[in-house]
Amino acid sequence: MRKGKLVAFNGSGQPLTLLEHDIPSLGEGEILVRNRYTTLCGSDLHTYCGIRQEACPSVLGHEIVGEIVEIADSHPGTDDNGEALKPGDIITWSIFSSDPQSVFAQEGIPQKGTNLFKYGHAKITKNNAFHGGLAEYCVLRRNTGVLKIPESMPLPIAATLNCAIATVAASLRMAGDLTGKNVVIFGMGLLGIACIAMCREAGASWIGAADIADDRLLHAQHFGANQRINLRQHSEEGTDVLKKQFVKKGVDVVFDMSGSPDAMELGMDILAIGGIAVWVGAVFKNRKVGIDAEKIIRNLHTIKGIHNYNFDDFKYALDFLENSWQKYPFDTVVEQEFELKEAEQAFEYAISHKPLRVGIRI
Amino acid sequence: MRKGKLVAFNGSGQPLTLLEHDIPSLGEGEILVRNRYTTLCGSDLHTYCGIRQEACPSVLGHEIVGEIVEIADSHPGTDDNGEALKPGDIITWSIFSSDPQSVFAQEGIPQKGTNLFKYGHAKITKNNAFHGGLAEYCVLRRNTGVLKIPESMPLPIAATLNCAIATVAASLRMAGDLTGKNVVIFGMGLLGIACIAMCREAGASWIGAADIADDRLLHAQHFGANQRINLRQHSEEGTDVLKKQFVKKGVDVVFDMSGSPDAMELGMDILAIGGIAVWVGAVFKNRKVGIDAEKIIRNLHTIKGIHNYNFDDFKYALDFLENSWQKYPFDTVVEQEFELKEAEQAFEYAISHKPLRVGIRI
Numbered sequence: 001m002r003k004g005k006l007v008a009f010n011g012s013g014q015p016l017t018l019l020e021h022d023i024p025s026l027g028e029g030e031i032l033v034r035n036r037y038t039t040l041c042g043s044d045l046h047t048y049c050g051i052r053q054e055a056c057p058s059v060l061g062h063e064i065v066g067e068i069v070e071i072a073d074s075h076p077g078t079d080d081n082g083e084a085l086k087p088g089d090i091i092t093w094s095i096f097s098s099d100p101q102s103v104f105a106q107e108g109i110p111q112k113g114t115n116l117f118k119y120g121h122a123k124i125t126k127n128n129a130f131h132g133g134l135a136e137y138c139v140l141r142r143n144t145g146v147l148k149i150p151e152s153m154p155l156p157i158a159a160t161l162n163c164a165i166a167t168v169a170a171s172l173r174m175a176g177d178l179t180g181k182n183v184v185i186f187g188m189g190l191l192g193i194a195c196i197a198m199c200r201e202a203g204a205s206w207i208g209a210a211d212i213a214d215d216r217l218l219h220a221q222h223f224g225a226n227q228r229i230n231l232r233q234h235s236e237e238g239t240d241v242l243k244k245q246f247v248k249k250g251v252d253v254v255f256d257m258s259g260s261p262d263a264m265e266l267g268m269d270i271l272a273i274g275g276i277a278v279w280v281g282a283v284f285k286n287r288k289v290g291i292d293a294e295k296i297i298r299n300l301h302t303i304k305g306i307h308n309y310n311f312d313d314f315k316y317a318l319d320f321l322e323n324s325w326q327k328y329p330f331d332t333v334v335e336q337e338f339e340l341k342e343a344e345q346a347f348e349y350a351i352s353h354k355p356l357r358v359g360i361r362i
Numbered sequence: 363m364r365k366g367k368l369v370a371f372n373g374s375g376q377p378l379t380l381l382e383h384d385i386p387s388l389g390e391g392e393i394l395v396r397n398r399y400t401t402l403c404g405s406d407l408h409t410y411c412g413i414r415q416e417a418c419p420s421v422l423g424h425e426i427v428g429e430i431v432e433i434a435d436s437h438p439g440t441d442d443n444g445e446a447l448k449p450g451d452i453i454t455w456s457i458f459s460s461d462p463q464s465v466f467a468q469e470g471i472p473q474k475g476t477n478l479f480k481y482g483h484a485k486i487t488k489n490n491a492f493h494g495g496l497a498e499y500c501v502l503r504r505n506t507g508v509l510k511i512p513e514s515m516p517l518p519i520a521a522t523l524n525c526a527i528a529t530v531a532a533s534l535r536m537a538g539d540l541t542g543k544n545v546v547i548f549g550m551g552l553l554g555i556a557c558i559a560m561c562r563e564a565g566a567s568w569i570g571a572a573d574i575a576d577d578r579l580l581h582a583q584h585f586g587a588n589q590r591i592n593l594r595q596h597s598e599e600g601t602d603v604l605k606k607q608f609v610k611k612g613v614d615v616v617f618d619m620s621g622s623p624d625a626m627e628l629g630m631d632i633l634a635i636g637g638i639a640v641w642v643g644a645v646f647k648n649r650k651v652g653i654d655a656e657k658i659i660r661n662l663h664t665i666k667g668i669h670n671y672n673f674d675d676f677k678y679a680l681d682f683l684e685n686s687w688q689k690y691p692f693d694t695v696v697e698q699e700f701e702l703k704e705a706e707q708a709f710e711y712a713i714s715h716k717p718l719r720v721g722i723r724i
C-alpha cells in the first residue's frame with residue numbers, strides 16, 4: 001500500500017507531528033492529488049491558536065493546489081469548467097463537498113448542503129487521513145468542485161484561489177453590479193487586498209481601503225486603492241469628509257473583511273441611501289453589532305452575510321486570477337515560504353509577523 | 363377664487379382648526395383633486411402625539427382617495443398604468459413627488475429623489491395649503507404617481523393603497539420570490555395584516571403572524587395566517603418548536619412591521635440559512651438592534667430596510683387590491699368613520715382604541 005506524509009494538528013498548544021499514513025484506494029467519484037503548495041489562511045491560524053475549536057487530530061490547511069495522481073473511473077472526468085482531467089494536471093478544489101441534491105445546494109448554497117465535508121477541518125481516522133493541505137496527498141471526495149490551474153500561474157498564487165479569492169468572489173456576487181460604484185473595504189488582510197483588485201476589475205470607480213495598520217494600507221495602495229483610511233486616526237469629522245466627496249453623500253458598497261464590530265458600525269455610517277454592506281470577516285465570537293433600524297429603513301440599506309462560496313463563485317475566482325494575477329502584485333502575497341516539515345515554524349512566523357500569507361512548498 | 367376647507371395641525375397638544383383657504387390655479391403638470399376619503403396612518407398618529415416632529419401648521423393625512431376636478435393642460439393626461447384621466451375619475455396618488463431625473467430616482471428610489479415633496483407632511487403656506495388628506499382638496503404636483511381606482515372598490519379600502527398597501531408591496535419586492543416560502547410577519551397593524559394577504563397571493567406556503575395583542579392576532583387569522591404567535595407568551599423553547607417544523611430549521615423570510623428591536627432580534631433568530639429579514643416598521647427612535655455578525659455570516663442572512671415605495675410597488679399595490687380586496691376582510695380595516703370636522707375626535711379615537719384604521723369621509 002502507498003504511504004504519504006502528513007502534519008497532524010493535535011490541539012492548540014500541542015506540537016505538530018509529522019506522520020506517515022496509508023493512502024487508501026479511491027472510492028466512488030474520488031481523485032487522489034499530490035499536494036504541491038498550501039497557504040495558511042487566517043482560520044488555520046485561529047485553530048492553531050485555539051481561538052476556534054475544531055476536531056483533532058486533524059490536518060490543517062485548505063488553500064491548496066496539487067497535481068492529479070489518480071482519478072476514480074466513476075469520476076465524471078472533467079473539472080467545473082468542463083475541461084478534461086488527467087493525471088499530472090495541476091488543480092485546486094472547493095474547500096467543501098456536499099450533497100448536490102440537498103435543499104441548500106439546490107438554492108445555490110452548497111457550502112451549507114447536507115453531508116458537508118470541509119478540507120483542512122476534519123479528524124484524522126485510520127482510513128481517512130489525507131484531507132488537508134499540510135500533507136503530501138489529498139483525497140478529493142465526490143461532489144468536490146475541481147478547477148484546472150493554467151500552467152503559467154505560480155503555485156503560491158493559485159493556492160489562495162479556493163478560499164480567499166473564491167470568498168471574495170462570493171462577496172462581490174452579494175454586492176451586485178459594481179460598475180461605476182464607490183466602495184470601501186474594511187480589513188486589509190488577503191481578502192481585503194484581493195477585494196480591491198476584484199472590485200476594480202468589476203468596474204468600481206472608487207475604492208477606499210480601511211485598516212488599523214499602515215503597512216497593510218500600503219499594500220492596499222499597491223493593489224489600487226484610491227484612498228487609505230487608517231481607522232486608528234479616524235474621527236467623526238473624517239467620516240463627514242469621506243461621505244461628502246460623493247454625489248450620494250456616501251458610498252454604494254462596503255465590504256467588511258475585518259470582523260470588527262467597530263468597523264461594521266462605521267461601514268453602516270458611510271453608506272449612501274440604497275447602499276449595501278457585505279459582511280464576511282466576522283467568523284469568530286465578538287460583541288454584537290449595534291444597528292440603528294430606523295437608519296437602515298429610511299436609507300434603504302441592505303446587510304448581507306456571506307460564508308465561503310458556491311461553485312459559480314469558485315469559477316469566477318479562477319477567471320479573475322487567470323486574467324488579473326499579473327496586473328496586481330499577487331506575487332507579494334506569500335511573504336515567506338516553508339517546507340512541510342517546517343509547518344510549526346510557518347505557523348509561528350505567520351502569528352508573529354502577520355504576513356498576508358505564508359506558503360508551504362510540499 | 364375658489365375656496366376649500368382644511369383641517370390645520372398646529373403642533374402636538376394644540377387643537378386642530380378647521381380653516382378655509384383659497385384654491386390656487388394649477389401649475390405645470392398639476393391636478394386638482396376633491397378629496398373623498400382619508401384614512402389615518404400610524405405616522406399621522408405619531409405626529410399628532412408628538413412622537414415625530416413635522417413642520418406645522420400642516421395638513422395631516424396622506425392615505426387619500428379623491429375625485430379629479432381639473433387637470434392642467436401640461437399634465438400628460440394619463441395615470442401610471444397609461445390610462446386616460448378625466449375630471450370625475452376616482453384616483454389615488456403616491457405620497458411623494460420628486461425629480462425623476464435625480465440619481466436616486468434613476469436607481470429606483472424616487473421616494474428619496476431630489477425636490478422631494480410628501481403629501482400630508484408639508485407646511486401650510488398662503489399659496490400652498492392643499493397638500494394633505496384632512497382637507498376638501500389636494501393639489502397634485504408634477505411627478506406625482508397617479509392611479510385610477512376601479513369604481514367597484516370601496517373608498518375606505520382604496521384609501522389605504524398609497525401608504526400601507528404600497529409599502530407592503532415594496533417590502534415584498536425586497537423579499538424576492540415568495541413562492542413556496544415560509545414567512546413570519548411581526549406587528550399586526552394594517553401593514554402586517556395586509557402583508558399576510560399579499561404573501562399569500564404571492565405564493566407563500568406558510569405564514570406566521572406575531573404580535574403582543576390577541577385581538578390583532580385574531581385579525582391576522584382572519585387574513586389567513588397559519589399560526590398566531592403571541593410574543594408576550596413566547597419563550598426560547600417556543601422559538602425552537604417554531605423552527606423545527608421547517609425542513610430548513612427556520613423560515614425563509616421575516617417581515618418586521620412592528621418596529622420593536624426585540625421583534626427584529628427574534629426575527630433573526632428564526633431565519634433559516636439563506637433567509638431574508640425585511641425591516642419596515644422602525645421609523646422612529648429606539649434602542650439599537652443587537653446583531654450577531656458571526657451568525658449573519660455563517661447563516662448567509664440578509665437584512666433589508668425599506669421606507670415608502672417606488673412607482674412599480676404602487677402599481678403592484680393596486681393590482682393586488684383590485685384582485686384580492688374581496689378575498690380578504692379588508693372591509694373590516696376601517697373600524698370607525700368620522701367627518702372632516704370631527705378630525706380631532708378621529709385622532710382621539712384612533713389613539714385610545716387602536717383600530718387598524720379610522721376613516722374620514724370628506
